[in-house]
Amino acid sequence: MRIIFVVASLALSIEANNNDLFNYGFSDVDIEGGTAYGQQNWGDVTCDNLEECSGYPDKYLQGKGFSVGGSSNCLWCPENGPQNCGLHRQSPINLERNRGLVGDPMEKECPDWHFMHAQEGSCVWEDLLDQFEIERHALKLKIPVQDDGEIDCVDTDGLRRFPRTDYSKGFPDWWWMDHTSIQVPSQHTQEGKRYDAEVQLNQFYEIEHPKNQLGSISVFLDAYNNTAPWPMLDKLICQWRKVEEEARSGCGLEPSPPYGRCALFRDQEPTDAWTAELKGELFTYTRSPNANVTKSPIASVNETEAPFASQVTTEPTMQVTSTPSQLPVSAAPTPIGTSLTASLEKTVAPSSEAASPSDSTPWWQAWGRPDGLVPTPTAFPSMAPGAVQNVTTGSVPAAIECSAYPSSSIERMCSSSQPCCESTRSETTFCWDIYENVFPGSLIESACHHCCATPKDIGPPADPLPELPKTVQCSAIDSPYRICKPNSCCVSPRSTSTYCMEIYDQFGEDMEQICHYCCAESQVVGPALRRNLRGHDANELLRKSRSSTQEADAYGRHLLLGPENFDGSIDEHAYYEHVQDYQRQRKLQEAMVHEEDYADVDYGTFDWLIEANTEYYFRYEGTQVVPPCWEVVHWRVLKDPIKVHPRQIAELNRLLAWRISTSGSNRCEVDTAGRLSEDGNSIELSRETQYHHLLHRDVFCECKDWPSKFESDKQWCKNWMNKTAEERFYKTPYSFDSNGEW
Numbered sequence: 072m073r074i075i076f077v078v079a080s081l082a083l084s085i086e087a088n089n090n091d092l093f094n095y096g097f098s099d100v101d102i103e104g105g106t107a108y109g110q111q112n113w114g115d116v117t118c119d120n121l122e123e124c125s126g127y128p129d130k131y132l133q134g135k136g137f138s139v140g141g142s143s144n145c146l147w148c149p150e151n152g153p154q155n156c157g158l159h160r161q162s163p164i165n166l167e168r169n170r171g172l173v174g175d176p177m178e179k180e181c182p183d184w185h186f187m188h189a190q191e192g193s194c195v196w197e198d199l200l201d202q203f204e205i206e207r208h209a210l211k212l213k214i215p216v217q218d219d220g221e222i223d224c225v226d227t228d229g230l231r232r233f234p235r236t237d238y239s240k241g242f243p244d245w246w247w248m249d250h251t252s253i254q255v256p257s258q259h260t261q262e263g264k265r266y267d268a269e270v271q272l273n274q275f276y277e278i279e280h281p282k283n284q285l286g287s288i289s290v291f292l293d294a295y296n297n298t299a300p301w302p303m304l305d306k307l308i309c310q311w312r313k314v315e316e317e318a319r320s321g322c323g324l325e326p327s328p329p330y331g332r333c334a335l336f337r338d339q340e341p342t343d344a345w346t347a348e349l350k351g352e353l354f355t356y357t358r359s360p361n362a363n364v365t366k367s368p369i370a371s372v373n374e375t376e377a378p379f380a381s382q383v384t385t386e387p388t389m390q391v392t393s394t395p396s397q398l399p400v401s402a403a404p405t406p407i408g409t410s411l412t413a414s415l416e417k418t419v420a421p422s423s424e425a426a427s428p429s430d431s432t433p434w435w436q437a438w439g440r441p442d443g444l445v446p447t448p449t450a451f452p453s454m455a456p457g458a459v460q461n462v463t464t465g466s467v468p469a470a471i472e473c474s475a476y477p478s479s480s481i482e483r484m485c486s487s488s489q490p491c492c493e494s495t496r497s498e499t500t501f502c503w504d505i506y507e508n509v510f511p512g513s514l515i516e517s518a519c520h521h522c523c524a525t526p527k528d529i530g531p532p533a534d535p536l537p538e539l540p541k542t543v544q545c546s547a548i549d550s551p552y553r554i555c556k557p558n559s560c561c562v563s564p565r566s567t568s569t570y571c572m573e574i575y576d577q578f579g580e581d582m583e584q585i586c587h588y589c590c591a592e593s594q595v596v597g598p599a600l601r602r603n604l605r606g607h608d609a610n611e612l613l614r615k616s617r618s619s620t621q622e623a624d625a626y627g628r629h630l631l632l633g634p635e636n637f638d639g640s641i642d643e644h645a646y647y648e649h650v651q652d653y654q655r656q657r658k659l660q661e662a663m664v665h666e667e668d669y670a671d672v673d674y675g676t677f678d679w680l681i682e683a684n685t686e687y688y689f690r691y692e693g694t695q696v697v698p699p700c701w702e703v704v705h706w707r708v709l710k711d712p713i714k715v716h717p718r719q720i721a722e723l724n725r726l727l728a729w730r731i732s733t734s735g736s737n738r739c740e741v742d743t744a745g746r747l748s749e750d751g752n753s754i755e756l757s758r759e760t761q762y763h764h765l766l767h768r769d770v771f772c773e774c775k776d777w778p779s780k781f782e783s784d785k786q787w788c789k790n791w792m793n794k795t796a797e798e799r800f801y802k803t804p805y806s807f808d809s810n811g812e813w
Contacts, residue, residue: 113145145700162693181772183239186686189677194224243570266291291712306669322739473522485523492519492527545589555590563597691769
């Protein structure tokens with residue numbers, strides 16, 4: 072199908088360069104007072120007045136790189152082009168699972184040890200109704216902010232809290248939400264597959280951080296013909312339709328065709344599909360007789376090959392100013408028989424004789440050891456005082472039966488990017504499991520020498536201190552290396568970071584032992600802060616001092632965070648109770664006749680993460696996917712897509728493809744940065760994937776890194792030690808049954 076690129080002329084009464092725009096085509100187009108630059112020239116988008124320019128849609132006002140007169144950081148580094156960008160972190164990229172394959176040349180250990188815990192803020196649905204926008208490059212839902220930068224929502228306790236997320240490894244403080252955006256098709260690809268849409272939860276980091284870095288959690292959306300529409304997505308679509316209707320009615324244009332249970336506009340006549348859904352019947356999503364049977368409604372849009380910069384012409388492409396008037400006709404996706412969600416179940420750790428252990432427990436605990444002993448540590452177990460295992464060096468250790476132990480774990484222990492059999496012992500959770508629970512005492516010497524492909528000599532544990540007997544078990548601590556890393560918690564005087572103060576509270580007097588015995592190199596932690604005469608905890612006083620109101624500028628908005636945004640910690644039990652409640656409610660909603668505009672459906676900022684039904688993701692360092700391509704953006708991209716109904720993908724496309732300008736010389740004409748299909752109902756709003764560079768630091772975090780609470784993940788991870796990673800990664804790519812298809 073032929074692609075039509077649309078750029079509307081703009082009449083803006085602002086200084087030159089503030090008219091600069093970008094487009095997803097491969098040609099530059101002259102517009103009134105500026106240029107709409109094609110992908111290969113995004114680096115030429117400039118902005119003299121950050122408060123007014125259109126070319127930087129997601130911008131800082133005062134952040135690094137955004138000073139007046141600042142230029143774009145975008146480079147053109149297409150995946151299949153010449154690799155001539157030098158050092159770069161350009162996004163998006165193609166995400167590959169070989170980062171998790173032991174022994175692969177691209178293997179890189181995931182440093183994370185838990186999923187991204189999320190907490191909702193003070194806003195309720197009614198606070199968000201005027202925050203929906205249809206922009207040239209994306210559908211957007213913003214967190215409401217007052218003129219002074221404080222969140223414009225108050226909860227029942229009178230507090231103003233931004234929604235926030237706890238990233239694992241390297242980020243001891245919160246990430247706070249700024250806005251949610253949806254683009255079609257997906258920006259990122261996974262193993263070369265581009266999905267029907269991508270949702271990005273865009274966040275900013277703890278504002279004392281000198282780089283004021285950005286974070287983005289991405290979730291793919293993919294259409295499946297046998298999947299019921301997801302009510303929460305329909306609820307959002309109804310609100311974007313209201314934004315569209317305001318623009319269309321202001322231009323005297325007919326309202327867009329009815330959709331789902333969304334309200335009808337201006338005495339509109341209902342369609343058969345709208346009436347059927349009102350009766351509780353899901354109207355069959357049909358395809359045209361000549362349409363190819365493909366996975367995605369967007370698959371019929373054949374994207375032209377991206378030229379390299381040297382091949383690009385600057386002649387304008389065909390312009391469209393007419394308004395589409397029909398619904399998109401789309402190819403129906405290939406059915407895949409699987410349920411939408413799986414219920415969460417509590418599991419009990421089996422005995423050492425269990426054939427299929429629970430995936431919620433460490434593998435060494437679930438499978439048991441060859442000697443029949445199954446360690447069952449408590450939340451913070453101990454051993455007899457002074458019971459430190461001695462290691463004798465200089466002689467060949469006693470032989471052991473290596474075949475009695477899981478081969479994949481021995482391989483990881485011996486030769487992964489963070490091996491356990493080194494002259495300096497590792498402080499990772501995996502290796503502490505090895506040292507204390509799989510090969511305790513001198514057994515680890517034998518394992519490293521006899522079970523590794525090349526005999527290895529492991530260094531001794533920390534020297535025992537008579538005045539500080541070891542009563543802690545390091546394997547029971549959640550990632551000791553985070554506590555032990557330089558300038559973290561094992562310092563003197565003690566750290567006042569939120570993370571370390573919580574660690575001090577959790578472990579109390581055991582901190583000295585942890586820093587001495589559990590760190591790769593023994594460290595010393597300063598004395599605990601004492602309570603003052605009035606009985607106030609000095610740690611708490613420091614928290615309050617640190618948590619005074621702070622300011623930041625992110626995504627083009629000045630933000631103000633009050634002390635309540637820094638309070639509290641993660642309650643994992645409460646979080647997963649919320650997950651269970653969500654999934655129970657979600658199952659009930661599948662058969663419901665919904666109220667108009669889906670008023671009966673709850674909305675949660677982070678419900679995307681629950682609907683995806685997986686905890687595992689890709690992690691990498693990149694840039695924004697729009698000018699000025701700010702770096703560093705810390706990306707987390709979930710491995711599984713959310714399955715949605717084809718009509719939902721079609722409506723997301725239509726909303727973006729039918730976008731009209733509400734001002735300027737092109738008022739009431741189509742105004743989009745994307746590439747339209749010939750019928751004007753589908754659109755391409757994705758940047759070409761950029762070639763990989765080591766600076767991306769991309770990893771794949773999965774079963775071996777932490778146990779998921781999602782039942783579907785547990786099944787995907789089941790017996791992962793005895794199943795090749797290739798089989799899990801590529802033959803059963805998702806935590807739902809996709810018949811081996813991507």
